[in-house]
Amino acid sequence: DFYRELEPVGRLEIVGELAKRALDYYQRLPAELRSPETRRNQALALTRYAAVLLNQARNDEARQMLDQAVPTLEALRKEGDASEAAAIGLASGLVLQTRLRIGSPEALAMAERAVEILKPGAQAPNASVEVRRAYAVALTRLGLIQTRNSRNEAALVTLPAALEVLRGIDNLQADNDA
Numbered sequence: 001d002f003y004r005e006l007e008p009v010g011r012l013e014i015v016g017e018l019a020k021r022a023l024d025y026y027q028r029l030p031a032e033l034r035s036p037e038t039r040r041n042q043a044l045a046l047t048r049y050a051a052v053l054l055n056q057a058r059n060d061e062a063r064q065m066l067d068q069a070v071p072t073l074e075a076l077r078k079e080g081d082a083s084e085a086a087a088i089g090l091a092s093g094l095v096l097q098t099r100l101r102i103g104s105p106e107a108l109a110m111a112e113r114a115v116e117i118l119k120p121g122a123q124a125p126n127a128s129v130e131v132r133r134a135y136a137v138a139l140t141r142l143g144l145i146q147t148r149n150s151r152n153e154a155a156l157v158t159l160p161a162a163l164e165v166l167r168g169i170d171n172l173q174a175d176n177d178a
Contacts, residue, residue, distance in 0.1 A: 016056075019049035036076055043072040044089045050096055063100055069093050084121055088134045091117045095141045108149055111142040122165065129169055136165040 026042035046069035053062035073090035091114040098107040098114075115138045121127055122135035139162035146155035 013052075016049060016052035019045050019052060023049060036079065036081060039072055040076050040081060040083070040086055040089070043069040043076070043093075044085060046072075047089050047093045047096065050093070054096060054099055059100055062096070066093055066097050066100070070097065084128060084131055087117050087121055088131060091115075091134055091138050095138055098141055098145060103148065108142075108145050108151075111138065111145045114138040115142050132165055132169055136162045136169075139165060 022045035023042070026038060026045065029038060046065045050062040050065035050069065053059075053065065070090065070093040073086055073093060076086055077090060094110045094114040094117075098110050101107040101110070115135070118131060118135040118138055121131040139158055143155045143159035143162060146152070146158055
């Protein structure tokens with residue numbers, strides 16, 4: 001939530017500092033206190049910190065964070081973590097990784113996977129705003145990558161779908177002040 005509120009006003013250093021503190025906490029956590037939940041939370045903090053680093057053009061550091069976070073979240077999901085947080089975190093990590101792999105065939109596959117991960121939760125009755133927002137971000141990223149890869153017909157389906165998801169959040173309209 002802090003990230004979403006502070007990014008538009010350029011205050012990512014605050015989010016970065018909070019994520020860094022969370023990472024330091026998880027690094028110091030004794031083994032006997034580690035659980036699947038703490039592993040998930042650490043991976044989510046890594047993902048959030050990677051987002052900040054990418055926005056600061058610190059790509060190598062962001063890659064290191066994502067190279068830890070994405071496999072951890074994938075493993076947790078394979079182990080049965082069906083939480084919305086794990087799905088959103090994994091999809092967000094994949095979307096961030098596409099920014100590091102612009103123009104590569106991997107970027108398209110990652111974006112498609114992010115959409116697939118979020119689609120069931122986002123299309124469920126009473127889906128949360130968080131999962132719908134993450135789904136719209138993943139769809140937008142996929143549409144942009146499709147365009148970059150000359151898959152314009154697919155992008156003409158994907159990008160309006162992202163807009164429709166965003167409109168469905170609190171019935172947003174183009175003239176809303178919020």
